[in-house]
Amino acid sequence: MAGWTLPKSLALAAESRASITYMQDDGSERSESYAALYGRAQAIARHLSENGIGRGHRVALLIPEAEGFVPSLYGVALTGAAVVPLAPPAHLAQLEAALGAWQRMATTAEVTAILTTATLRPMLGSLVAACPTVQEIWAWDEAAANAGPFENQARPDENGLIQFTSGSTSHPKGVVLHHENLGANVEGITGPDGLDVREGDVGVSWLPLFHDMGLIGIVMGGIHARIPLVLMPSLLFLKRPNEWLRTITRHRATLSFAPNFAYELCVRRGAGHANNGIDLSTWRVAGCGSEPIRPETLELFTQTFADRGFRANAYLPCYGLAESTLAATFHALGTPWRFDTVCSKALREEQRAVPCEAGQENAVRLVSCGRPFPGHQVRIADSHDRPLPERSVGEILLRGPSVMQGYYKDARHSAEALRGGWLHTGDLGYVAEGELYVCGRKKDLIIVHGRNYHPQDLEWVASEVDGVRRGNVVAFCTADPNGGERVVLIAESRGRADAEAVAAEIRRRVQEASGLHLYDVRVLPKGAIPKTTSGKVQRGRLKARYESGQPLHVATEPRTVLRHLISSQWGYTKVAARRLASRFGGRNGRTGLEA
Amino acid sequence: MTSPLPNLDERISAVVVRVSRASTPPDRSTELIADLGLDSMHLLELIAELEDEFGIYIPLNEVPAIKTFGQVVDRVGALLREQGRR
Numbered sequence: 169m170a171g172w173t174l175p176k177s178l179a180l181a182a183e184s185r186a187s188i189t190y191m192q193d194d195g196s197e198r199s200e201s202y203a204a205l206y207g208r209a210q211a212i213a214r215h216l217s218e219n220g221i222g223r224g225h226r227v228a229l230l231i232p233e234a235e236g237f238v239p240s241l242y243g244v245a246l247t248g249a250a251v252v253p254l255a256p257p258a259h260l261a262q263l264e265a266a267l268g269a270w271q272r273m274a275t276t277a278e279v280t281a282i283l284t285t286a287t288l289r290p291m292l293g294s295l296v297a298a299c300p301t302v303q304e305i306w307a308w309d310e311a312a313a314n315a316g317p318f319e320n321q322a323r324p325d326e327n328g329l330i331q332f333t334s335g336s337t338s339h340p341k342g343v344v345l346h347h348e349n350l351g352a353n354v355e356g357i358t359g360p361d362g363l364d365v366r367e368g369d370v371g372v373s374w375l376p377l378f379h380d381m382g383l384i385g386i387v388m389g390g391i392h393a394r395i396p397l398v399l400m401p402s403l404l405f406l407k408r409p410n411e412w413l414r415t416i417t418r419h420r421a422t423l424s425f426a427p428n429f430a431y432e433l434c435v436r437r438g439a440g441h442a443n444n445g446i447d448l449s450t451w452r453v454a455g456c457g458s459e460p461i462r463p464e465t466l467e468l469f470t471q472t473f474a475d476r477g478f479r480a481n482a483y484l485p486c487y488g489l490a491e492s493t494l495a496a497t498f499h500a501l502g503t504p505w506r507f508d509t510v511c512s513k514a515l516r517e518e519q520r521a522v523p524c525e526a527g528q529e530n531a532v533r534l535v536s537c538g539r540p541f542p543g544h545q546v547r548i549a550d551s552h553d554r555p556l557p558e559r560s561v562g563e564i565l566l567r568g569p570s571v572m573q574g575y576y577k578d579a580r581h582s583a584e585a586l587r588g589g590w591l592h593t594g595d596l597g598y599v600a601e602g603e604l605y606v607c608g609r610k611k612d613l614i615i616v617h618g619r620n621y622h623p624q625d626l627e628w629v630a631s632e633v634d635g636v637r638r639g640n641v642v643a644f645c646t647a648d649p650n651g652g653e654r655v656v657l658i659a660e661s662r663g664r665a666d667a668e669a670v671a672a673e674i675r676r677r678v679q680e681a682s683g684l685h686l687y688d689v690r691v692l693p694k695g696a697i698p699k700t701t702s703g704k705v706q707r708g709r710l711k712a713r714y715e716s717g718q719p720l721h722v723a724t725e726p727r728t729v730l731r732h733l734i735s736s737q738w739g740y741t742k743v744a745a746r747r748l749a750s751r752f753g754g755r756n757g758r759t760g761l762e763a
Numbered sequence: 764m765t766s767p768l769p770n771l772d773e774r775i776s777a778v779v780v781r782v783s784r785a786s787t788p789p790d791r792s793t794e795l796i797a798d799l800g801l802d803s804m805h806l807l808e809l810i811a812e813l814e815d816e817f818g819i820y821i822p823l824n825e826v827p828a829i830k831t832f833g834q835v836v837d838r839v840g841a842l843l844r845e846q847g848r849r
Contacts, residue, residue, distance in 0.1 A: 662800045663799065664798065
């Protein structure tokens, strides 16, 4: 968007009567107007600027609570520096590992300074020592002490945000976004071809703020659209999923987004409880994205909450990735969500989406993720970047003003991702009747004897086996030293399942469903499968571990955003809790982090 | 440690069985994760259920130290005494 900067969007919101509400862990709420928020952001900007921070710099945010994170985000942006959000700390036992990840990210992004909390600050000494570019580290509330106006230094065509897609890799890639990329995306999301935000809209979110969906979609989008926002702690949602729905009820919210699993969790955990007091009749957009969307989930949630006023037309499935700021395609507002029933065999063997009857053998249902925003384009391409016709499966390419500038100081990966003027997403999909359907990841494709198998298909079959932890299955192929390929499947077991019997059943079912012989099946205790902070299984990582002969059943670091959040709130010893005091993760002790 | 309330074991056992969908009731040495297959999401669910059942607040930072069913019973009993509710 021409002329758009983050601070400008907040300055405009500050003229509205809308406010932002920070829910606490005990469910209590504190609100401030956007004008007050703008004031706090300006105070932080003054502090940063007086200490030499400005355009051309990068400031990392390590702030668990929204009440500190949001003004810091805009404070940094006001100075003209780019914001680098880092995931809040894992528990103390993993502080070393977390420090390692932050250090890699801070080094990669050449972070100039860090804004954090007063309690975390003393623990980040080694981070400052290890990153030569880091000059200063401040607690955000100390930095906010000096109130007063500050003139926006941000430029539309300069770095506004550097977001890391995964911190757990040895070479993290920082996605560089200009302010105008952010502007283009939030305008796409909130504009007439997106959510068509209107008077009376209210957004509710429990999504983490260090992750693109919560950060850009909710905070930046909500402020851009000048609507009231209610931010609830992620942990509160995980502990009591229906609190999400109660918060929507209480605030008569109209807009809320969450990944597929959140809807599933509400059904599973909500069933035993009375859904009394829940009224979802105001909820006009129930966004669903950031992980594969299952038709079964959407149907179940509708069934469960239809008598609470939930309308299936509210679903808005979407597709996107950090490299295209956040959102790339949206389902058309207010229209029934749709799925395509296709033959998984043809999908796999011919890379074609051939429609078939529901209930037919090999039938698989894929949810439409809709169309790109105005000014943005989607293309499906073969391995030589040649465009493919409708219903042919290929790599999803994107073009338009939301596409990133590149990875921070990583010319090789940037050139690879952005070749030919298109962002190569690495995701596989097809277009039918102009709408995008996502099938999987390109680099994960299993090719045996010239046939393509989507690991997701094999994983789905294995997930159905009794004793397997649903969704905790990884399939990949590895080279046979004697030539050819071997397919390996690793599953986490549930309860006291007999690992051998489960493995035998997985082999049988996969053979039956795909004709594929599994070379090796491992059934391991939970925690064996590594996941990214966005919850995607890390096939590559597990494969590397398998191929190098490392033990597979070691506990891995925090596996998803949510698991990360959980572990970041748990596991503190009492001594550690005392040291970390109350601000970290909850100020009134409801998260139990008080000494 | 003895239970401060009658039927405490049974009431907690019922909650654990409900959350874990275990086929047999746990005994004091039953491990929540290793034996019942609970994951971190289940543990959060268990905490919420126990809070509702007993009207107590269970600090999350204590959870990692609680590994067995017996420890759950002891901890809930102690919290009931501390927080003076039933």
